Amino acid sequence: MKTAIIRKEHFNSAHRLNNPNWSEARNKEVFGKCNNPNFHGHNYDLEVKVVGEVNPDTGYVMDVKILKDLIKKNVLDKYDHKNLNLDVDDFKLVNPTAENIARVVYDNILNDLPEGLELTIRIYETERNFAEYPA
Amino acid sequence: MKTAIIRKEHFNSAHRLNNPNWSEARNKEVFGKCNNPNFHGHNYDLEVKVVGEVNPDTGYVMDVKILKDLIKKNVLDKYDHKNLNLDVDDFKLVNPTAENIARVVYDNILNDLPEGLELTIRIYETERNFAEYPA
Amino acid sequence: MKTAIIRKEHFNSAHRLNNPNWSEARNKEVFGKCNNPNFHGHNYDLEVKVVGEVNPDTGYVMDVKILKDLIKKNVLDKYDHKNLNLDVDDFKLVNPTAENIARVVYDNILNDLPEGLELTIRIYETERNFAEYPA
Amino acid sequence: MKTAIIRKEHFNSAHRLNNPNWSEARNKEVFGKCNNPNFHGHNYDLEVKVVGEVNPDTGYVMDVKILKDLIKKNVLDKYDHKNLNLDVDDFKLVNPTAENIARVVYDNILNDLPEGLELTIRIYETERNFAEYPA
Amino acid sequence: MKTAIIRKEHFNSAHRLNNPNWSEARNKEVFGKCNNPNFHGHNYDLEVKVVGEVNPDTGYVMDVKILKDLIKKNVLDKYDHKNLNLDVDDFKLVNPTAENIARVVYDNILNDLPEGLELTIRIYETERNFAEYPA
Amino acid sequence: MKTAIIRKEHFNSAHRLNNPNWSEARNKEVFGKCNNPNFHGHNYDLEVKVVGEVNPDTGYVMDVKILKDLIKKNVLDKYDHKNLNLDVDDFKLVNPTAENIARVVYDNILNDLPEGLELTIRIYETERNFAEYPA
Numbered sequence: 001m002k003t004a005i006i007r008k009e010h011f012n013s014a015h016r017l018n019n020p021n022w023s024e025a026r027n028k029e030v031f032g033k034c035n036n037p038n039f040h041g042h043n044y045d046l047e048v049k050v051v052g053e054v055n056p057d058t059g060y061v062m063d064v065k066i067l068k069d070l071i072k073k074n075v076l077d078k079y080d081h082k083n084l085n086l087d088v089d090d091f092k093l094v095n096p097t098a099e100n101i102a103r104v105v106y107d108n109i110l111n112d113l114p115e116g117l118e119l120t121i122r123i124y125e126t127e128r129n130f131a132e133y134p135a
Numbered sequence: 136m137k138t139a140i141i142r143k144e145h146f147n148s149a150h151r152l153n154n155p156n157w158s159e160a161r162n163k164e165v166f167g168k169c170n171n172p173n174f175h176g177h178n179y180d181l182e183v184k185v186v187g188e189v190n191p192d193t194g195y196v197m198d199v200k201i202l203k204d205l206i207k208k209n210v211l212d213k214y215d216h217k218n219l220n221l222d223v224d225d226f227k228l229v230n231p232t233a234e235n236i237a238r239v240v241y242d243n244i245l246n247d248l249p250e251g252l253e254l255t256i257r258i259y260e261t262e263r264n265f266a267e268y269p270a
Numbered sequence: 271m272k273t274a275i276i277r278k279e280h281f282n283s284a285h286r287l288n289n290p291n292w293s294e295a296r297n298k299e300v301f302g303k304c305n306n307p308n309f310h311g312h313n314y315d316l317e318v319k320v321v322g323e324v325n326p327d328t329g330y331v332m333d334v335k336i337l338k339d340l341i342k343k344n345v346l347d348k349y350d351h352k353n354l355n356l357d358v359d360d361f362k363l364v365n366p367t368a369e370n371i372a373r374v375v376y377d378n379i380l381n382d383l384p385e386g387l388e389l390t391i392r393i394y395e396t397e398r399n400f401a402e403y404p405a
Numbered sequence: 406m407k408t409a410i411i412r413k414e415h416f417n418s419a420h421r422l423n424n425p426n427w428s429e430a431r432n433k434e435v436f437g438k439c440n441n442p443n444f445h446g447h448n449y450d451l452e453v454k455v456v457g458e459v460n461p462d463t464g465y466v467m468d469v470k471i472l473k474d475l476i477k478k479n480v481l482d483k484y485d486h487k488n489l490n491l492d493v494d495d496f497k498l499v500n501p502t503a504e505n506i507a508r509v510v511y512d513n514i515l516n517d518l519p520e521g522l523e524l525t526i527r528i529y530e531t532e533r534n535f536a537e538y539p540a
Numbered sequence: 541m542k543t544a545i546i547r548k549e550h551f552n553s554a555h556r557l558n559n560p561n562w563s564e565a566r567n568k569e570v571f572g573k574c575n576n577p578n579f580h581g582h583n584y585d586l587e588v589k590v591v592g593e594v595n596p597d598t599g600y601v602m603d604v605k606i607l608k609d610l611i612k613k614n615v616l617d618k619y620d621h622k623n624l625n626l627d628v629d630d631f632k633l634v635n636p637t638a639e640n641i642a643r644v645v646y647d648n649i650l651n652d653l654p655e656g657l658e659l660t661i662r663i664y665e666t667e668r669n670f671a672e673y674p675a
Numbered sequence: 676m677k678t679a680i681i682r683k684e685h686f687n688s689a690h691r692l693n694n695p696n697w698s699e700a701r702n703k704e705v706f707g708k709c710n711n712p713n714f715h716g717h718n719y720d721l722e723v724k725v726v727g728e729v730n731p732d733t734g735y736v737m738d739v740k741i742l743k744d745l746i747k748k749n750v751l752d753k754y755d756h757k758n759l760n761l762d763v764d765d766f767k768l769v770n771p772t773a774e775n776i777a778r779v780v781y782d783n784i785l786n787d788l789p790e791g792l793e794l795t796i797r798i799y800e801t802e803r804n805f806a807e808y809p810a
Contacts, residue, residue: 001673001674001675002674002675003639003642003643003671003672003673003674003675004671004672004673004675005638005639005670005671005672006670006672007668007669008667008668008669008670009668010531012445012446012447012531013445013446014443014444014446014488015446017194019192019193021192022192030193030198031193032200033485033486034486036486036487036488036492038419038487038488038491039419039444039488040417040418040419040446040485040486040487041417041418041419041420041444041445041447041448042446042447043447043448043531043532049672051675054640054643057559057561057562058559058570058571058635059557059634059636059637059639059640060637060639061639061671064669065572080438081438081439081445082441082443082445083419083441083443083444087441087443094194095193095194096194097193097194097195099138099189099194099195099196100189102138103138103189118675126448127143127448128142128143128144129141129142129143129199130140130141130143131139131140131141131196132138132139132141132184133136133139135136135137135138135139135186135253145396147310147311147312147396148310148311149284149308149309149310149311149353150311152599154597154598156597157597165598165603166598168350168351169351171351171352171357173284173352173353173356173357174284174309174311174353175282175283175351175352175353176282176283176284176285176309176310176311176312176313177282177312178311178312178313178396178397215303215310216303216304216306216310217308217310218306218308218309218310221308222306222308229599230598230599231599232598232599232600233545234543234545234594234599234600234601235594235599237543238543238594261280261282262548263547263548264545264546264547264548264604265545265546266543266545266601267543267545267546267589268541268543268544269541269542269543270541270542270543270544270591271808271810272809272810273774273777273778273806273809273810274807274808274810275773275774275806275807276804276805276806276807277803278804278805279803287464289462289463291462292462300463300468319807321810324775324778327694327696328694328705328706328770329692329769329770329771329772329774329775330772330774331774331806333705334804335707364464365463365464366464367463367464367465368410369408369459369464369465370464373408373459397413398413398414399410399412399413399469400410400411401410401411401466402408402409402410402411402454403406403409404406404407404408405406405407405408405409405456405523422734424732424733426732435733435738436733437740499734500733500734501734502729502733502735503680504678504680504729504735504736505729505734508678508729532683533682533683533684534681534682534683534739535680535681535683536678536679536680536736537678537679537680537681537724538676538678539676539677540676540677540678540679550801552715552716552717552801553715553716554689554713554714554758555716573755573756574756576757576758576762578757578758578761578762579689579714579716579758580687580688580689580716580755580756580757580758581687581689581690581714581716581717581718582687582716582717582718583716583717583801583802620708620715621708621709621711621715622711622713622715623689623711623713623714626713627711666685666718667718
């Protein structure tokens with residue numbers, strides 16, 4: 001049976017929800033106050049779960065320091081204290097909903113993860129709204 | 136791969152654990168202080184997890200505002216500031232343990248959920264005791 | 271300068287807010303859903319703060335084990351898994367608002383506290399509503 | 406002795422820290438990543454503490470429903486899902502640091518508070534950075 | 541479909557990470573400050589999840605009081621206010637990483653669990669680092 | 676009126692409670708399981724509160740980055756992943772109770788704090804036991 005480790009990090013960003021193919025009225029109707037053209041923001045909490053075999057020499061699935069560095073490079077350095085819509089290439093064409101952020105973070109970190117490990121991303125937009133990918 | 140969204144809500148209710156087919160002594164033995172005939176109560180935290188495909192136009196598995204309304208209609212309006220045993224039809228014949236509340240909430244919300252979405256309910260009776268359905 | 275220690279405990283109780291000198295209509299108007307005659311309930315969190323000099327031999331303001339016992343005797347044994355209105359003498363004539371619970375707990379614990387120590391009580395009815403006595 | 410009640414609310418906003426009387430370089434030096442011209446954001450948690458005498462008829466310092474409405478009118482309706490710098494008059498000339506938000510919220514709510522009550526505001530910018538006014 | 545109940549407990553222990561087959565330099569390189577020969581410590585939070593059928597007479601997957609007793613016997617009595625490396629037989633030959641603690645706790649509790657129930661262990665070393673077994 | 680800012684940090688340490696002037700039996704009687712000669716440990720949470728005037732140019736009582744550096748130098752670099760009794764000079768002659776840690780941290784940070792600012796330290800040994808200095 002495999003074991004999981006989970007590392008929790010956070011970042012603070014501005015964002016708005018908007019579909020550029022829709023009219024202003026349609027965007028306002030669907031996204032409500034999240035569509036505010038001047039943006040709003042969140043303290044995002046991020047949980048990165050890595051599943052694999054425990055290395056018998058270290059007792060680790062993966063060294064958490066290495067995982068921290070992967071998260072820093074792939075998420076915090078790019079998203080923290082940024083405007084997700086304006087400052088981050090990942091969301092130039094992708095609407096920064098919690099669902100989409102979870103999938104984008106998954107793709108970014110998976111790229112750098114050692115082979116043989118499985119990954120799940122959970123992103124908290126607020127304490128009451130969060131998303132997980134893959135489910 | 137699918138994506139999950141989770142919405143967290145809460146409600147405050149009175150309840151007691153009791154099996155009407157048992158003697159008072161048997162109920163007291165099994166349910167202990169949870170059997171107090173004058174009730175006790177909890178701040179219940181409820182997590183509703185919905186799994187599905189992300190709509191490419193919205194970036195949503197499901198609009199959280201719609202999910203909030205489903206939870207309000209099916210849970211909060213019926214349970215909040217109520218006595219689960221005396222005021223709520225769902226528990227007239229069902230012992231309001233965390234396990235049973237999770238299943239009843241699942242059945243209620245599933246009824247109203249758009250097709251093609253999967254549902255999981257987690258209910259926190261306290262920070263230290265919680266239940267999940269289906270597991 | 272003095273030092274404070276704080277001990278956090280919790281209890282789960284049913285209650286309702288009601289003024290027996292008022293009409294049903296007036297009670298409903300003032301206390302709203304908290305007036306439900308069948309009760310509702312809470313996971314109360316209680317913080318007991320004791321201020322005094324640090325004993326140079328122990329490094330303690332007061333042994334937390336002794337403080338725990340005082341809280342158990344004066345609060346948990348009387349309120350936990352009880353109906354505050356029906357089961358607890360302290361609230362036979364006192365409306366169990368957070369403000370009144372804080373003052374009653376203060377009076378009860380102060381009675382048993384060694385001389386020379388100051389006491390403050392904070393009671394969380396929910397994460398979002400709490401009271402402190404004395405302020 | 407007086408009693409306090411505390412009500413916790415939250416709002417999600419974008420902001421940046423900037424002094425318009427300073428050069429861009431000076432602003433960047435002092436405010437670092439908080440000066441990002443495209444903004445970042447936070448889930449602000451707000452604690453409003455009101456101190457007064459307990460009304461013997463209600464057991465309330467003040468009806469929390471009334472306090473909630475005061476906070477909604479003076480804070481949530483103006484700040485939630487807004488850009489504090491661009492959308493909110495309160496911060497047209499005031500740098501939206503946690504310290505300044507605390508003072509501005511204090512001034513706004515105090516205006517509407519019944520006489521004879523004292524007010525303290527605590528604002529959490531993150532779980533790790535918060536401010537209180539008056540101290 | 542099955543139901544899960546989860547019980548959360550905690551314990552406070554000292555530990556260090558070390559592989560006795562490695563040189564001091566190698567241990568320091570791999571485990572960093574967690575290798576401190578004089579130990580450091582944690583407030584461990586433990587979540588024990590038990591999955592099974594709900595008993596129709598009780599509404600319980602398993603009586604939480606019984607589960608609490610199993611956790612007390614198999615974990616708290618052995619680990620709380622102890623040095624995991626020096627005081628606990630379970631870790632005489634096993635490096636007390638979060639991953640290994642999760643597996644050892646799983647093996648210990650499973651031994652005592654009634655047949656037909658499935659078990660998952662989650663152990664929080666800190667709020668930001670935790671492990672789960674089986675994943 | 677003055678304003679407070681609070682910065683929260685954490686560190687993980689081993690410790691034991693012991694008075695070297697007492698017999699082993701007396702120490703065991705007074706400090707119980709906290710006296711374990713092989714140590715136990717905690718995830719300490721530390722809140723540093725600084726009270727002063729808000730600088731009108733920055734909107735800051737004090738730059739939190741500077742406060743973070745003061746805490747790092749005076750607390751984290753000395754206590755994190757250490758054994759308070761064996762590795763830290765501050766506790767060579769001082770019993771590391773929460774009360775004493777709060778006072779020692781106060782003395783250390785005050786030394787480096789700009790003049791005119793007031794300081795309060797809150798230290799959480801667990802979520803349920805914490806101390807504050809000065810009270």
